[in-house]
Amino acid sequence: MPGYVYDKLLVNCLLAGIIATVYSPVADAVNIIVNQTVPVAPYSLVDTRAIFTMQQRFWPDGEPIKVFVFPDNNTAHKDFAKNNLNMFPHQLRRVWDRMVFSGTGSAPVQLDSEQEMIDKIADTPYSIGYLSGRPKNEKIRVFEYR
Amino acid sequence: MKKYVYLSTGKELAGAILFGLCSIAQAGFLPEEIQVHGFLTQGFFHSSDNNVYGQSDDGISPGLTEIGLNAAYQPFNRLRFAAQGLYRRGGAVDDSSVRLDYGLADLTLWTYKSGQIGIRGGRIKIPFGLYNETRDVPFTHPTILLPQGIYFDRSRSLLRSADGGSLYIDQRTDYGNFTFKFNVGSPLGNHQEIRSSILGPNAQGEFDAEPGIATQLSYEINGGEYIFAVSYMDLQLDYQPLAAEPLSSGKAHIQPLLFSAQYNGEKFTLTAEYDYRWNELSHFGPLLQDFNSITESWYIQGGYQFLTQLQATVRYDVLYNNKDDKTGKRAAAFGLPNHIAYATDWTFGLRYDINSSWMLRADYHRIHGTAWLSQEDNPDRQLTVQDWDLYGLQLSFKF
Numbered sequence: 001m002p003g004y005v006y007d008k009l010l011v012n013c014l015l016a017g018i019i020a021t022v023y024s025p026v027a028d029a030v031n032i033i034v035n036q037t038v039p040v041a042p043y044s045l046v047d048t049r050a051i052f053t054m055q056q057r058f059w060p061d062g063e064p065i066k067v068f069v070f071p072d073n074n075t076a077h078k079d080f081a082k083n084n085l086n087m088f089p090h091q092l093r094r095v096w097d098r099m100v101f102s103g104t105g106s107a108p109v110q111l112d113s114e115q116e117m118i119d120k121i122a123d124t125p126y127s128i129g130y131l132s133g134r135p136k137n138e139k140i141r142v143f144e145y146r
Numbered sequence: 147m148k149k150y151v152y153l154s155t156g157k158e159l160a161g162a163i164l165f166g167l168c169s170i171a172q173a174g175f176l177p178e179e180i181q182v183h184g185f186l187t188q189g190f191f192h193s194s195d196n197n198v199y200g201q202s203d204d205g206i207s208p209g210l211t212e213i214g215l216n217a218a219y220q221p222f223n224r225l226r227f228a229a230q231g232l233y234r235r236g237g238a239v240d241d242s243s244v245r246l247d248y249g250l251a252d253l254t255l256w257t258y259k260s261g262q263i264g265i266r267g268g269r270i271k272i273p274f275g276l277y278n279e280t281r282d283v284p285f286t287h288p289t290i291l292l293p294q295g296i297y298f299d300r301s302r303s304l305l306r307s308a309d310g311g312s313l314y315i316d317q318r319t320d321y322g323n324f325t326f327k328f329n330v331g332s333p334l335g336n337h338q339e340i341r342s343s344i345l346g347p348n349a350q351g352e353f354d355a356e357p358g359i360a361t362q363l364s365y366e367i368n369g370g371e372y373i374f375a376v377s378y379m380d381l382q383l384d385y386q387p388l389a390a391e392p393l394s395s396g397k398a399h400i401q402p403l404l405f406s407a408q409y410n411g412e413k414f415t416l417t418a419e420y421d422y423r424w425n426e427l428s429h430f431g432p433l434l435q436d437f438n439s440i441t442e443s444w445y446i447q448g449g450y451q452f453l454t455q456l457q458a459t460v461r462y463d464v465l466y467n468n469k470d471d472k473t474g475k476r477a478a479a480f481g482l483p484n485h486i487a488y489a490t491d492w493t494f495g496l497r498y499d500i501n502s503s504w505m506l507r508a509d510y511h512r513i514h515g516t517a518w519l520s521q522e523d524n525p526d527r528q529l530t531v532q533d534w535d536l537y538g539l540q541l542s543f544k545f
Contacts, residue, residue: 050323060259087368098286106220
């Protein structure tokens, strides 16, 4: 009987260990960043997804949103899709391709490096993008959302 | 021979323009308000019997070539222009043509925190099911051939795009996003294949499409992890017979109702669509009595991503042209093979995304029935075979 309890405990610990390794350290969310001109407002996950799927096209003050992303196979892009938006890169691609090739919308502008992202966000009013590092630029702010 | 040379240079020219614009777009010479994208695809087909996109029976047909090029220009925040040209050569049905695929003005009437309402006018893609609006763009669907019971290639002129207007409403909620589209317009293109599918191979007049309706309500949960959609169309075709023809100027009324569901996981996708279509033929004269039928088609499709770049798809697709005559008695009475009334298709597809611009894929189909075979590629229906195999290979590029 005590042997059985011990086995059960062991199995539970093993499961907990597996779950912990699978779920905890992988959550590498990136920093979503915006140009300082972007209004501060209580943005939700739904809003953030709508911005990056190009469905929400204007900020609360009416200015058009400019979206910058990295290519689909970029590590920061994968982390961003999965951990910030709770989506997969192929879902974003599906939405963008459908809009571009049916004439119903536009795709975000694709950039190749973190430095390019910093430069673009700093230089483009009302722009949004993301970075795996923290931005060190006074024209850039981390985008807060719930 | 002369014709071939002309076609070939036309294609090369289109290809050169495509690659030129591609490099301009990627080099960033264009102003920010203009976006340019495009795609190019070449498919090869081989079949054990029956022809698909040209002479595929006992040979290899390089039957499907498509080149698409689009541009979008946003001069004002709420006004956008977009247009796409499409070169297409698809067997005997589509003999090398360049067309305006869509060309529209999009005006956002009202935008608010959780959605928007707008209108589009011009030539607009027809929303129907999960794939129709981008049916010619290989990257947007898993196999070379779309399920033919619903996304007929032979009757694509009714499904491609329509000249007219559209109202759209997007509404976001914490439980998912709703999109509603209501389009009114005249479907474009050559309706010869529709003529033969409705009136049989001997009819010689012309079908003209009246302005019709296409509407769709879709609901997406969790950024498209789950997608549900209902699409409905109401189309009418008017027939103008030739003077010597025994048919009178009749009407064909077609109303498809399509239900769609899709699950998009990280590696696994599951898709199903069910189409229920009312067909009504009237006023064709004594030789063709007024006739109502219901076409039924559905498919179920599973996909799995083995590696980031490698995806496998299995699909079972069923089509009955008349659900009350699944064995084709009516076709036999008209002297046609009874297998023209149905088609079931097992598809196995492998898609390899070489990088974000290039994609190679292969399809194998085991097909029972000939319902969706094109008349142009198979002029003598007596020569068609009920059970056949189809192999496809396709290389595609986009930017």
